[in-house]
């Protein structure tokens with residue numbers, strides 16, 4: 001079976017690497033990374049991937065330029081191999097730069113073709129759809145139709161620890177990618193001076209504790225008739241065994257906004273990290289740490305709205321000062337502000353284009369040069 005671990009644009013390479021680390025042979029492509037496995041392997045990917053949004057089973061792909069071709073393509077897919085008679089199969093759709101651009105029509109034709117296929121195979125005329133859910137998506141991109149079955153259910157960023165949302169929260173999957181891109185290793189202090197609701201802190205802790213991001217949630221595929229439930233249960237047990245609950249954590253943060261901090265504390269509590277990660281209310285200009293080699297990893301306000309830009313520029317300036325005042329520090333920030341380096345008075349040594357939702361951003365890494373002793 002062929003799967004795609006769907007991700008935000010810019011994270012495809014990281015997701016591919018995560019899949020390789022899990023033992024899959026993966027290839028990155030726009031919007032994710034492809035790999036081959038069975039349903040148990042999909043369960044493993046759902047449990048362990050930190051940066052992917054969903055794990056999708058690819059049911060078929062074909063070029064289509066008319067509704068008739070779309071119908072025939074969908075009809076040719078052996079849905080009966082996946083769906084029981086009472087399956088509930090909602091159909092989602094997405095059309096990009098194609099001859100068929102009516103999402104509604106494509107969804108309804110797909111649904112009709114699936115029903116037609118199942119009617120012929122199950123020899124019934126009516127499907128009550130009262131059973132387990134099998135979410136189907138028809139995507140048509142440059143006339144190539146792809147039909148997928150979502151094995152995740154709720155998107156994978158929903159780890160179960162974040163039930164309240166702050167003003168501009170960072171997606172858990174993007175935060176996990178930032179932690180990895182920062183190059184942080186748990187023997188160094190990880191510090192977010194604009195921690196908001198704490199997403200970066202929690203994702204860093206998950207990495208340090210070797211905690212499978214999906215450990216405390218379920219996936220829709222776990223209900224399916226062909227899923228080997230015992231094998232999935234075993235994978236969960238393995239994930240539990242790998243989780244180092246008592247791993248020493250050098251992770252802390254602060255934020256100027258007391259409301260964001262109170263949400264942050266609730267999230268830390270829900271993630272079982274309240275006693276392990278310290279957060280406090282503080283302006284980032286007042287942050288002074290004694291450790292050397294601190295990793296400042298952060299998602300400062302971008303100043304998208306006019307009027308906020310001056311404030312964002314000041315914050316970039318303060319982040320630059322914070323970085324320079326800490327020996328051997330590294331500053332890693334995601335920003336949509338093209339003037340960030342100028343405002344911080346610091347050149348990035350690494351940069352990467354990432355998307356925070358639909359907003360194009362840069363992930364900048366600023367490193368202290370090793371001091372040359374003469």
Ligand SMILES: C[S@@+](CC[C@H](N)C(=O)[O-])C[C@H]1O[C@@H](n2cnc3c(N)ncnc32)[C@H](O)[C@@H]1O
Pocket residue numbers: 166168169170193194195196197198199200254255256257260282283284285299300301302315
């Ligand atoms: C984009 S949000 C960060 C969201 C966070 N990553 C999360 O997951 O919730 C930016 C944060 O910077 C904080 N902030 C703004 N100015 C600050 C300052 N001078 N010092 C410290 N924090 C500040 C805001 O209160 C806000 O929580």
